[in-house]
Amino acid sequence: MNYELIVGLEIHAQLITETKAFCRCPNRYGDPPNTLICPTCLGMPGTLPVLNEAIVRQAARLALSLGATIHPRCKFDRKNYFYPDLPKGYQISQYDEPFSTDGFLTIECNGSFKDIRITRAHIEEDAGKSMHQPDGSTVVDMNRCGVPLVEIVTEPDFRTPEEAGAFVSAIRELLRYVEVCDGNMERGSLRCDVNISVRPAGQAALNERSEIKNLNSIRAVEKAIRSEKERQIAVYASGGAIQRETLLWDEAVEELRPMRRKEGSDDYRYFPEPDLVELCVSPEYVENVRNELPEFPWERRRRYRKDLELHEEAVSLLASDRELGDYFEKLLTLGVEPRSAANWMQGEVRRHLTDQNLTIGQFPVSPQDLTELIQFVQQDAVSLTQAKDVFRKMLAKKCSARDIIRDEGMMQSQNAGEIESVIRSLLQKHPHEVERYRSGKKNVMGFFMGEAMKATGGKANPKMLSRLLEDMLKA
Ligand SMILES: [Zn+2]
Incomplete structure (x- = not known):
């Protein structure tokens, strides 16, 4: 029998803000355990949460980028459960009146485009982090308690593992573009849970699904889906039934392990957060946020293809990383011709970044200095081969193209x-x-x-x- 794969995603994205969601502790990664905490984010009796305006702004940036509706009023709810990394015994989240609903994101997979519907994107706070030690004990770090998150929930629109992977890649790119989340999956600032079921081809109703957690790379998302699809098909083929359950992806052995029976929403005993008033977002506020948004990645891609007529390889390199694209655009405003700027970005610049494992933000040559070098070539003052040599010397000696060309007597005679x-x-x-x-x-x-x-x-x-x-x- 042929089975159809049905997948929906839940993405948790940590928001880039100075401070946490409901207290004034810094929102940072990598500090010593249990140093970025206060009575509020530990949920001590007598403390009260205060909503950080910056998370509303970030959630609004994301919602608008996804074409979602931001509701004029929404409220916060408590999601109750017991776990060692949750000292309050509940997470502040949003249940039946979320911040935003009904968006979409277009993915490009195997050369075709598909709109993935976004059910909702709501605000919540993160829990602490349990770390299992080699001796079998477990320790907890509460620094992450109260770190602001948005949870992005998609409709079950994915039919292949590759589509799900393409979505995670696209949402990560978007989050970075609009500077809402750094998208670092290894550190856990972007996390992905997968809901997955299979049904006989042609059947309309959805079968029971399982949920996979702990996916910290796009590759893991695709592998875990493939593996769970096969498992579910094998269960049905042997006459069994799929139970609603949560599975953990074990990256080391690339296997799924059962974690717990999946709670329904009843088990979380959601109720309105009594310590926070409802959140009202005015149309003016939304318009202000909309006006601050940068060009989206798909807009940039279209412009590079149509207006600049760049090759597809250059488009995908320069539009997938906003900072890299911004650097490229600086070259254009300084007067470098687009094809030539793209060639330098794809060639010498990318090679150096890859070799040294740098981001463009850490690249030591300024757009002004690179422009000067490219212009020496455009004016036939040096050949392209010489220019590449000059480029390497600029990096090694940390000086300008002009100085190197002069010191080495490279200047072609124009006289x-x-x-x-x-x-x-x-x-x-x-x-x-x-x-x-x-x-x-x-x-x-x-x-x-x-x-x-x-x-x-x-x-x-x-x-x-x-x-x-x-x-x-x-x-
Ligand atoms: Zn705190």
């Missing part, structure tokens, strides 16, 4: 008078070759080019040299 006098003495020295040229042996040109280059120490601009040489041979 027509100087080149003319070299040619004149060559013609006098080789009257026989001049005669041969004039009698129709055009290949003698190569001989004179070589001699002239030797005489100028290779610094003559080849285009200018050949033009002058031709003129003077004909004269």
